[in-house]
Amino acid sequence: MSAAAEVMAPELGFFCVGLNHExxxxxxxxxxxxxxxxxxxxxxxxxxxxGASEALVISTCNRTEVYARGVELxxxxxxxxxxxxxxxxxxxxxxxxxxxxxxxxxESIRHLFRVACGLDSQVLGEPQITGQVKDSLSLAAKxxxxxxxxxxxxxxxxxxxxxxxxxTGIGRGPVSSAYAAVNLAGKVLGSLADKxxxxxxxxxxxxxxxxxxxxxxxxxxxxxNRSRERAEKLGSSMKARVISLEAIPVxxxxxxxxxxxxxxxEPVVVEPMVRxxxxxxxxxxxxxLDLAVPRDIDPQVARLQNVFVHDLDALxxxxxxxxxxxxxxxxxxxxxxxxxxxxxxxxxxSLAVKPTVTAFRSHFDRIAREELDRHRGRFRPEDHAALExxxxxxxxxxxxxxxxxxxxxxxxxxxxxxxxxxRDLFGIEEEGPGADRDAR
Amino acid sequence: xxxxxxxLTTTLPVLYALSVAAYGRAYADEASSGxxxxxxxxxxxxxxxVLYLSARGVTEGHLPLASAYDFLSATALSLAAVYIYLEFRxxxxxxxxxxxxxxxxxxxxxxxYGSTVPVxxxxxxxxxxxxHTMTAVLGYGAFFVSAIYGILFLLLYRExxxxxxxxxxxxxxxxxxxxxxxxxxxSAGLVLLGLAILMGIGWARLAHVALTKDPKTWLTIxxxxxxxxxxxxxxxxxxxxxxxxxxxxxxxTTLLLSRVVTDLFVRSFHxxx
Numbered sequence: 001m002s003a004a005a006e007v008m009a010p011e012l013g014f015f016c017v018g019l020n021h022e023x024x025x026x027x028x029x030x031x032x033x034x035x036x037x038x039x040x041x042x043x044x045x046x047x048x049x050x051g052a053s054e055a056l057v058i059s060t061c062n063r064t065e066v067y068a069r070g071v072e073l074x075x076x077x078x079x080x081x082x083x084x085x086x087x088x089x090x091x092x093x094x095x096x097x098x099x100x101x102x103x104x105x106x107e108s109i110r111h112l113f114r115v116a117c118g119l120d121s122q123v124l125g126e127p128q129i130t131g132q133v134k135d136s137l138s139l140a141a142k143x144x145x146x147x148x149x150x151x152x153x154x155x156x157x158x159x160x161x162x163x164x165x166x167x168t169g170i171g172r173g174p175v176s177s178a179y180a181a182v183n184l185a186g187k188v189l190g191s192l193a194d195k196x197x198x199x200x201x202x203x204x205x206x207x208x209x210x211x212x213x214x215x216x217x218x219x220x221x222x223x224x225n226r227s228r229e230r231a232e233k234l235g236s237s238m239k240a241r242v243i244s245l246e247a248i249p250v251x252x253x254x255x256x257x258x259x260x261x262x263x264x265x266e267p268v269v270v271e272p273m274v275r276x277x278x279x280x281x282x283x284x285x286x287x288x289l290d291l292a293v294p295r296d297i298d299p300q301v302a303r304l305q306n307v308f309v310h311d312l313d314a315l316x317x318x319x320x321x322x323x324x325x326x327x328x329x330x331x332x333x334x335x336x337x338x339x340x341x342x343x344x345x346x347x348x349x350s351l352a353v354k355p356t357v358t359a360f361r362s363h364f365d366r367i368a369r370e371e372l373d374r375h376r377g378r379f380r381p382e383d384h385a386a387l388e389x390x391x392x393x394x395x396x397x398x399x400x401x402x403x404x405x406x407x408x409x410x411x412x413x414x415x416x417x418x419x420x421x422x423r424d425l426f427g428i429e430e431e432g433p434g435a436d437r438d439a440r
Numbered sequence: 441x442x443x444x445x446x447x448l449t450t451t452l453p454v455l456y457a458l459s460v461a462a463y464g465r466a467y468a469d470e471a472s473s474g475x476x477x478x479x480x481x482x483x484x485x486x487x488x489x490v491l492y493l494s495a496r497g498v499t500e501g502h503l504p505l506a507s508a509y510d511f512l513s514a515t516a517l518s519l520a521a522v523y524i525y526l527e528f529r530x531x532x533x534x535x536x537x538x539x540x541x542x543x544x545x546x547x548x549x550x551x552x553y554g555s556t557v558p559v560x561x562x563x564x565x566x567x568x569x570x571x572h573t574m575t576a577v578l579g580y581g582a583f584f585v586s587a588i589y590g591i592l593f594l595l596l597y598r599e600x601x602x603x604x605x606x607x608x609x610x611x612x613x614x615x616x617x618x619x620x621x622x623x624x625x626x627s628a629g630l631v632l633l634g635l636a637i638l639m640g641i642g643w644a645r646l647a648h649v650a651l652t653k654d655p656k657t658w659l660t661i662x663x664x665x666x667x668x669x670x671x672x673x674x675x676x677x678x679x680x681x682x683x684x685x686x687x688x689x690x691x692x693t694t695l696l697l698s699r700v701v702t703d704l705f706v707r708s709f710h711x712x713x
Binding site for chain 2: 173184186187188189190282283284285302305306308310313314317318321
């Protein structure tokens with residue numbers, strides 16, 4: 001690479017320091033989760049004290065990561081650890097363990113893209129992280145942390161995440177038992193909008209399943225529980241009808257899906273109860289999702305026609321299957337990441353061309369202006385405007401092809417040689433290369 | 441139109457084969473909800489199939505349903521048309537791979553072995569006769585589709601009951617939808633075949649053809665009653681799931697047997713040459 005190219009090639013200087021579920025336990029992650037206001041403090045410190053030209057912080061329950069560019073720090077992890085200590089009062093170095101990881105470009109870019117796509121998430125391919133990355137960018141923009149390069153980089157990361165979701169199966173299939181239950185219900189019963197769910201038990205698991213069923217469009221719930229107070233508390237958000245455990249045989253014919261998650265040691269639903277219910281409901285399909293250990297649904301129930309019983313083992317199998325499928329999609333997502341990274345880096349390298357193009361055009365404009373001024377006296381004043389338009393037109397036409405070719409260059413190989421040649425041929429080195437290297 | 445016929449005779453199996461390949465590929469690719477090329481190829485094939493049968497009708501001067509091979513071709517068209525209708529109604533493309541190979545097979549046999557059979561004695565009142573034949577063929581197509589969805593229903597039902605949630609489970613529409621497709625197609629077949637039977641009886645009276653000793657007529661009426669019972673049981677008696685499907689499959693099997701028995705073992709005006 002020539003000296004001129006070295007001067008012009010833009011330094012991205014983009015690094016990432018952070019911790020996540022793989023490098024730190026939940027107590028540590030909880031201790032360093034940053035609120036919006038604390039993110040603002042971190043961004044200000046990175047810009048003012050570390051001299052970062054742009055900065056971004058992603059802080060969720062599973063990760064806290066600091067991204068910055070244009071900063072020359074001898075020891076970025078030490079700076080970030082000190083910053084987190086200052087903001088959160090938690091000393092990451094005090095435990096003697098190293099929770100922080102550091103990535104420098106291009107790994108830092110690759111890491112950001114992997115985070116946005118859900119490849120770095122605790123639940124592989126989970127979709128929430130894309131929204132969280134988007135929110136982090138909005139926050140950084142509001143706090144003045146992001147600039148043209150980070151914004152472009154985040155655009156690329158979010159585009160990458162969208163492609164990963166639509167072009168691969170990284171987000172497909174249920175990855176939790178409660179969600180698998182909803183998935184299975186949809187597979188048996190089709191649309192869940194007009195279905196009735198009977199929850200047996202009002203604990204955490206039943207609540208989580210109810211939440212997923214509500215999201216899937218179920219509007220009618222019944223809750224059968226030993227403690228009426230607890231059932232009413234859970235049912236308040238879903239306008240559920242609360243019944244006693246003894247009323248289950250009466251409620252069963254009206255239910256399409258039964259989610260059971262009690263701590264009972266004996267089956268709560270037995271075969272005669274269901275047989276009778278099936279007669280009343282004219283053999284319409286009935287789905288039991290047994291989320292309890294030991295099981296709440298008598299295994300004999302599964303023998304009845306049009307009755308489907310699935311326990312935690314079955315749902316766990318569905319989850320394992322989905323995760324295996326998602327893992328198989330990782331290479332496809334990585335290939336998308338590589339192509340989007342290359343596209344971003346190409347864009348960034350092209351920034352080096354802009355000062356040359358500007359200088360090149362100014363050079364010709366200046367010569368044209370000088371020549372016009374020198375010969376202006378030889379023409380009538382009423383012809384000056386037409387003459388200027390003529391000269392301007394000629395210059396534009398002459399510059400069109402070289403300018404287009406220069407703009408298309410990616411700042412590497414032949415592109416750099418072309419830039420060098422232009423600067424050398426027209427003597428425009430002295431016009432301040434790199435002055436606007438970060439302009440969009 | 442005559443020069444078109446040999447060209448279309450060869451083109452149709454190729455187009456159906458392309459549809460099968462496209463639907464197969466879409467089924468195998470879990471990222472796809474059914475692909476785009478399969479439905480395009482299938483629609484083109486169906487349009488050309490209509491053109492083919494029309495061209496033959498114009499050239500031969502009667503409905504091209506004079507032989508068993510013609511019947512296969514017309515049933516293939518009817519099956520494809522009923523499938524396209526269901527696909528459009530339900531928005532589900534992953535089941536095409538289970539229907540279209542049959543369409544392809546029927547058309548390949550028809551294209552390979554079929555030949556123009558001269559009609560020695562054109563039927564009296566041809567309009568009613570041809571309308572009877574066309575509605576019967578459409579009815580057969582609907583029952584074929586119903587039977588395929590019935591079998592798919594049973595396979596998926598068994599998988600879900602046994603907690604074997606395989607690739608097939610992931611690619612199939614909900615069980616409830618398969619059941620509905622089975623019954624919808626059977627209901628359509630019931631109406632069409634019912635019309636065909638009525639028109640056939642009406643035509644036989646006009647043409648003074650004795651039906652009482654024709655086994656095909658009785659077997660078809662028997663199958664129709666069985667299928668009618670299956671649909672009625674679904675709607676009125678609350679027969680759901682495997683029981684309803686087995687009933688409709690029994691009706692379909694009887695219908696199919698009536699065709700085979702008539703063609704292989706009996707000589708009657710219903711027998712194909």
